Amino acid sequence: MTQRALVLFSGGQDSAVCLAWALDRFERVETIGFDYGQRHRVELEVRLETIKALRAQFPKWAQRLGDDHVIDLSVLGQISETSLTRDVAIAYEKNGLPNTFVPGRNLLFFNFAAAVAYRRGLDVLVGGMCETDFSGYPDCRDNTLKATQLSLSLGLDTKMTIETPLMWLTKARTWAMAQSLGGDALTQLVIELTHTCYHGVRDALHAWGYGCGECPACALRKAGFEAWRSVGKAEA
Ligand code: ZN
Numbered sequence: 001m002t003q004r005a006l007v008l009f010s011g012g013q014d015s016a017v018c019l020a021w022a023l024d025r026f027e028r029v030e031t032i033g034f035d036y037g038q039r040h041r042v043e044l045e046v047r048l049e050t051i052k053a054l055r056a057q058f059p060k061w062a063q064r065l066g067d068d069h070v071i072d073l074s075v076l077g078q079i080s081e082t083s084l085t086r087d088v089a090i091a092y093e094k095n096g097l098p099n100t101f102v103p104g105r106n107l108l109f110f111n112f113a114a115a116v117a118y119r120r121g122l123d124v125l126v127g128g129m130c131e132t133d134f135s136g137y138p139d140c141r142d143n144t145l146k147a148t149q150l151s152l153s154l155g156l157d158t159k160m161t162i163e164t165p166l167m168w169l170t171k172a173r174t175w176a177m178a179q180s181l182g183g184d185a186l187t188q189l190v191i192e193l194t195h196t197c198y199h200g201v202r203d204a205l206h207a208w209g210y211g212c213g214e215c216p217a218c219a220l221r222k223a224g225f226e227a228w229r230s231v232g233k234a235e236a
Pocket residue numbers: 196197198199200201211212213214215216217218219
């Protein structure tokens with residue numbers, strides 16, 4: 001049976017690699033993004049540029065890549081007060097989670113993605129969640145997503161599979177996956193177009209991409225890139 005995928009694509013490094021992974025594997029791939037009043041609109045801008053570049057540089061994938069959907073989840077701003085949507089500093093709270101955490105945000109994303117997938121005839125949801133190098137968001141953990149897969153399949157009365165190809169990979173291995181899927185062209189695309197920085201900085205291009213280089217997201221991206229480069233592209 002042909003599986004058709006909907007990729008949760010935020011414009012970040014991880015979801016961009018997941019999009020390439022899905023394009024390599026599924027005959028039909030669509031993308032979904034969420035506009036929840038992010039402080040930095042750059043995330044929503046780079047996702048369109050990344051899709052455009054993938055279409056232009058990878059003709060085989062362009063044939064498979066269908067519609068992009070952007071869902072307005074500005075309602076999240078009403079129920080959450082976090083540093084992603086308000087101009088406050090990123091800090092770690094008593095429970096060990098960064099204040100960037102919007103409680104249950106990922107659960108909402110998957111529920112909306114599943115509804116769109118259902119209407120579009122897509123049966124696989126692909127997300128870039130990762131437990132390995134991770135801030136510990138409980139709604140991004142493997143067991144949460146396995147339970148979500150079951151809940152969605154029951155609630156929609158159709159098989160809905162959640163794939164998380166990066167779940168057990170280090171950031172270095174995520175770079176290696178990009179390299180094996182699309183060679184230098186894909187890693188360069190990920191470096192130059194995807195956005196990870198919590199502060200929305202895009203003024204200087206580093207070897208690992210744009211960003212402030214200091215925030216937890218930049219630190220993770222930079223360290224992963226350097227680890228990948230240090231062991232050599234082939235062995236990571
Ligand atoms: Zn940063």
